[in-house]
Amino acid sequence: MAVSEPKEPLMAKYLLLKHYRRTGPAWVPGTDIPMDQWSPEDVTAHIAFMQQVADELRESGEFVDAQALSPEGTWVRYDGEGRPPVTDGPFAETKDLIAGWMVIDVDSPERAYEAAARLSSAPGKDGAPIHEWLEVRPFMNELPPTVTE
Amino acid sequence: MSDALTDLLRTLSPQVLGILVRRGADFAAAEDAVQEALVEAWRHWPAEGTPAEPRGWLVKVAGRKLIDEQRSVSARQRRELRVHREPEPGPAEEADDALLLLSRCCHPSLTPASAVALTLRAVGGLTTGQIAEAFLVPEPTMGQRISRAKKTVSGQRFDTPGEVGSVLRVLYLIFNEGFTGEVDLAEEAIRLTRQLAASSDDPEVAGLLALMLLHHARRAARRTAAGAVVPLAEQDRSRWDTAMIAEGVDVLQAALARDALGEYQAQAAIAALHDDAARADETDWPQILEWYDELLRLAPSPVVALNRAVAVGEVDGPLAGIRILDGLPDDLPRRDAVAAWLHERAGHHAVAAERYAVAAARATTTGERDHLTRQAARLNAGLGEG
Incomplete structure (x- = not known):
């Protein structure tokens, strides 16, 4: 029987996903302003803030990874033995795009939410917090704990 | 790099740290000093040979590093540490x-x-x-x-062992x-x-050691060559480490003889009873159930209650186990997996398949998810044929 003691909440990894356009909750009113309509100083301040949050997480021993993704990708699939991969796209109407992510290793889901909220407080146009929604997804470990009955 | 030297230094470094800290050194500073002394050892010992008193050598070097650090940090408080005056412990x-x-x-x-x-x-x-x-x-x-x-943890002296x-x-x-x-x-x-x-001489320390040995002994059987999780009932028991089981049982019996039961001893006793069965169907479930009752008394938790439900299912039948599950929280991890198992034993294959699928969706490790998905698939295939 595959029953086990649950793991004590040691550290767990969470993916903090930043979306370009999302199918999730509605924007907080007044915050849906594309970055190219901010002032250059606002853009600089925003990027500096993101860097600062990453540094804070390094300092607290919780940072694992941060990556940004190019907005345009290509769809690819297998097309049979000996045939080249089939590609498609890009699609302008894609409803949802992943902009990038941060991976953190923290001791509770609440702490993961706190870190996500900190990222979401980044300054936007005129320095006001952007209040953007971030998606927080727990990682799955590979193996169950050792003690299994 | 010599493995022997690595092992020696790994054995000695906590001893050296313990000596420095017992003599009153600040924990964080002492730990840094020990690391520096280890670097020195790596620099000198391979070429010059290991000193006759390696631990004394490390204590001396680490002590010197501590004093250097002390001097550079605070010239005002240039008090001598007792570190280099005290005899070896x-x-x-x-x-x-x-x-x-x-x-x-x-x-x-x-x-x-x-x-x-x-x-x-x-x-x-x-x-x-x-x-x-x-x-x-x-x-x-x-x-x-x-x-x-x-x-x-630094800053305060510590002279008394804390809570074990x-x-x-x-x-x-x-x-x-x-x-x-x-x-x-x-x-x-x-x-x-x-x-x-x-x-x-704390019997719970022995209890934990026994628990570890009795579980670790099954390691080789716990996964397939491809890495899939193998549940206890399906493990190839010929791959269990019998010498390690024997040691675990000895350690546990000595602990139990001291008559101060605790949760680790109780858990070890359950592990020992599983290890003792040459085949899964020879498992002494009535005794395991007694130990779960004991464990529930010593360290009550929904997780123990869930594991106990499995034992009840074996002793009094799957329906009795299912009745216990009904009283446990819905969001308890692995409750669905246990429910699926008990329903399958009760012959409720459609319910069991559905519970396995739910359990797979809620699993927190890929190993369990894959195992549970295979169980759901196995039952669904059977249902299709039936």
Whole structure:
């Protein structure tokens, strides 16, 4: 029987996903302003803030990874033995795009939410917090704990 | 790089740290000084030969580093540390040092993860890089975690061993992490618990050591060659390590004879009863159920109640087990997996298949998810034929 003691909440990894356009909750009113309509100083301040949050997480021993993704990708699939991969796209109407992510290793889901909220407080146009929604997804470990009955 | 030297230094480094800290050195400063002394040892010993008194050598060098540090940090407080004046410790003091060091690293003011990291570094003698690899985080992140933990527990002198319970909890957590990389955390936990057991007559320390041995003995059978999880009932028992089981049983019996039962001894007793069965259907479930009753009394939790439901299912039939599940919280991890198992035993294959699918969707490890998905698929295939 595959029953086990649950793991004590040691550290767990969470993916903090930043979306370009999302199918999730509605924007907080007044915050849906594309970055190219901010002032250059606002853009600089925003990027500096993101860097600062990453540094804070390094300092607290919780940072694992941060990556940004190019907005345009290509769809690819297998097309049979000996045939080249089939590609498609890009699609302008894609409803949802992943902009990038941060991976953190923290001791509770609440702490993961706190870190996500900190990222979401980044300054936007005129320095006001952007209040953007971030998606927080727990990682799955590979193996169950050792003690299994 | 010589493995013998690595082993020697890993054994000596916590001893040296224990000596410095017992003599009144600040924990964080002493840990840094020991690391520097180890670097010196690596620089000199391979070429010049290991000194006749390697531990004394390290204590002297680390003590000198401490004093240098002390001088550079605060010229005003140039008080001499007692470090280089005191004689080498005797065996009793060494035993105390081991527990003192562990209780400092497992201090309740630390989060479990910080205590685990600090214990592996300061007592286990692992490098920050090895610990980072074991927990799949970047080395600087682990370095920060350890350094913050050191600061948290530093500053105060410590002369009395702390609560042994928090030490056992941390060792248990390390064991349960298993192994993900080059460092085998389960074996490291056994090594540390063995050291502690050698210097402690607390039956729960022995109970934890027995628990670890009795589980670790099944390691080779716990996964297929392809890496899939194999549940206890389906394991190839000829692959269990019988010598390790025998040792675990001896340790457990000596602990139980002291007549001070605790949760680790009870858990070890359950593991021993499983290990004792040559085939899964020879398992002494009535005795296992008695131990679960005991465990529920010693350390009541929904998880123990869930595991007990499995034993009830074996002793009084699956329907009795299902009735117990009805009283347990819906969001209890693995409740669906147990329900699926009991329903299958009761012949409710459609319900069981559905429960397995739910359990797979809620699994928190890919190993369990894949196992549960296969169970659901197996039952669904059978239903299709029927």
